[in-house]
Amino acid sequence: MPSPGLTIDKVVDAALDLMREEGDKALSMSALARRLGVKPPSLYNHVKGVDDLKRAMRLSGLRTLHQHLQAAVVGWSGPDALWAAGQAYRTFAREHPALYSLTLAATEEADEELQAAGQQLLTTLMAMLRGYRLEGDAALHAIRCLRSALHGFVSLEIGGGFAMPLDLDESFDRLLRMLDQSFRAEGSN
Template sequence: MPRAGLTPERVAEAAADLADSIGLENVTISALARNFGVADASLYSHVKNIRDLRVRVAFLAASDFADRITAAVAGRAGRDALVAFANAYRDFALAHPGRYAATHIEIAPEEAVRSTGGARIIGATYAVFHAYGLKEPDLTDAVRLLRSTFHGYVSLEAIGAFRDPREVQASWDRGVEALATLLENWPSSNS
């Protein structure tokens, strides 16, 4: 019988909070059970195993990430939308490192249908690119470039890798502006 007050949603939210504080890779059923003050077995009424728990955290994180990105870009287009998207991306990744890590775990297609968060992130991403008039395969190439740039930047920033005296925010702003200029002048592949 499930312990009073525990639900799959509450367990996933607590796991996401724990991931933000100790890292997703350190979240275990035992660590989470200690957080709730229950035996490990009590959590198995709410999650099947550690994989199920991490997938639930990924779904929660993707939904939150999508909410933040879509709110940031609402009513914006072009460079303004790109800057808002980039800043929402960075803010989420830095404020919620465990949740952000969860958005990168591999989700099987049969699992992915349980959540719309990932699809909403993709939709918001492609909406930002609409103003740049890119067509495939250029659109995919541009999305991959920005995603890898943003991910690389926030990953390095999170570990304190930017030690130069130049303010990190100033470099971020300059980099996003450079990416906007690149998108405005994207070389067509004609493939």
């Protein structure tokens, strides 16, 4: 019988809090049950185990990242949309590092729900790149470049890899300007 008031969203949020506070290795059904004040079997009304829990967390991460990106780029195109998307991506990764890390893996084709969440992100980014006249394979290559650049920057930032006393915001703006120039050149070919 489900515990009153316990929902999949509460389970996912508690799991993310646990990972954020104690690290990825601390995530277990028993640790999560203690955090939620329930017996471990109560969690199995919402998830099948740790792997299913991580899947639910990943789905939450993809949906949340999509919401952030979509809200940022709506009404913008070209460099303005790129800047807004870059800022939203960076903010999401910095504010939700555990959730962000779960969004990085490729989605299994058999998982239609995760595929749909990933496709929403892709659709938003493809629409953003139309401002650069990039479509089809050219847009997909551009998205890979964009994702690689943003992930590299935020991973180094989150991990403390930028130790020099140099303005990180300026460095990030320069990265976005370089991407903008590259996308403009690609779109004019």
